[in-house]
Amino acid sequence: xxxxxxxxxxxxxxxxxxxxxxxxGSFSTPMAWRSIQKRLPQKYRFVSTSLCGYxxxxxxxxxxxxxxxxxxxxxxxxxxxxxxPVHLVGHSFGGTLSLAVALEGALAGVVEVLSIxxxxxxxxxxxxxxxxxxxxxxxxRMSGKFExxxxxxxxxxxxxxxxxxxxxxSFAAMPEGVREYCRATAYAxxxxxxxxxxxxxxxxxxxxxxxxxxxxxxxxxxxxxxxISEALSASIPSVVSADVEGASHFLITSHADExxxxxxxxLGKNA
Numbered sequence: 001x002x003x004x005x006x007x008x009x010x011x012x013x014x015x016x017x018x019x020x021x022x023x024x025g026s027f028s029t030p031m032a033w034r035s036i037q038k039r040l041p042q043k044y045r046f047v048s049t050s051l052c053g054y055x056x057x058x059x060x061x062x063x064x065x066x067x068x069x070x071x072x073x074x075x076x077x078x079x080x081x082x083x084x085p086v087h088l089v090g091h092s093f094g095g096t097l098s099l100a101v102a103l104e105g106a107l108a109g110v111v112e113v114l115s116i117x118x119x120x121x122x123x124x125x126x127x128x129x130x131x132x133x134x135x136x137x138x139x140x141r142m143s144g145k146f147e148x149x150x151x152x153x154x155x156x157x158x159x160x161x162x163x164x165x166x167x168x169x170s171f172a173a174m175p176e177g178v179r180e181y182c183r184a185t186a187y188a189x190x191x192x193x194x195x196x197x198x199x200x201x202x203x204x205x206x207x208x209x210x211x212x213x214x215x216x217x218x219x220x221x222x223x224x225x226x227x228i229s230e231a232l233s234a235s236i237p238s239v240v241s242a243d244v245e246g247a248s249h250f251l252i253t254s255h256a257d258e259x260x261x262x263x264x265x266x267l268g269k270n271a
Contacts, residue, residue, distance in 0.1 A: 010050035025092025029055035039260035053188025085112035095121025117214040131227025158182040165249035206235040218247035
């Protein structure tokens with residue numbers, strides 16, 4: 001754990017070699033990446049953190065101040081601690097943040113990003129640009145219902161988000177301890193959605209990325225994720241795209257072998 005300007009930020013580190021910085025998604029902590037890390041060649045320095053409001057990373061956002069810069073500052077602090085360039089690996093909103101760091105954070109010269117690997121990254125602006133206004137509107141209706149359910153006191157409001165990305169029944173199938181963590185951190189996810197909608201990078205912006213990028217989605221991804229993945233794959237110049245057959249949004253857990261194999265091959269070519 002780091003202490004930066006009086007606030008705490010999740011920080012876990014193991015191994016030696018090129019630094020691979022793992023960013024989990026919403027409702028998650030560094031633990032989400034351990035099954036992947038143990039399957040990778042042990043020739044890297046693995047560093048993990050958490051998004052604002054999860055794990056040991058303090059929440060700095062509010063309803064009136066929730067821009068992506070809050071999340072970018074977390075990655076900047078962790079990258080500074082590593083003392084050098086990093087390969088970013090992100091899942092879900094952590095994948096969106098990894099892309100945002102490359103688009104925005106790296107401009108300030110704080111983070112040197114050598115490569116990015118994302119697993120079901122979800123920059124929401126691309127839904128409308130690539131998949132159409134109705135698909136984006138349907139996503140907005142879903143997230144609005146989730147937020148309303150949270151504010152009405154529904155203890156399982158987070159299940160709407162889990163099932164949206166993972167498919168019907170995903171929340172019910174999770175271990176009770178995981179469901180309880182989702183319940184406890186649901187407000188952070190309310191802020192995540194608002195932050196994500198404010199992040200308006202378009203395909204033309206992703207076309208300016210110069211580093212190698214891996215875009216992975218589950219073969220069972222929902223239409224919104226398909227639109228996002230296709231938009232990223234069509235825009236980024238140096239991109240490798242892959243689908244994991246039979247997997248949905250939580251593929252880094254359910255299909256760790258396949259995900260680790262894709263990541264190992266990507267890092268082997270770029271690290």
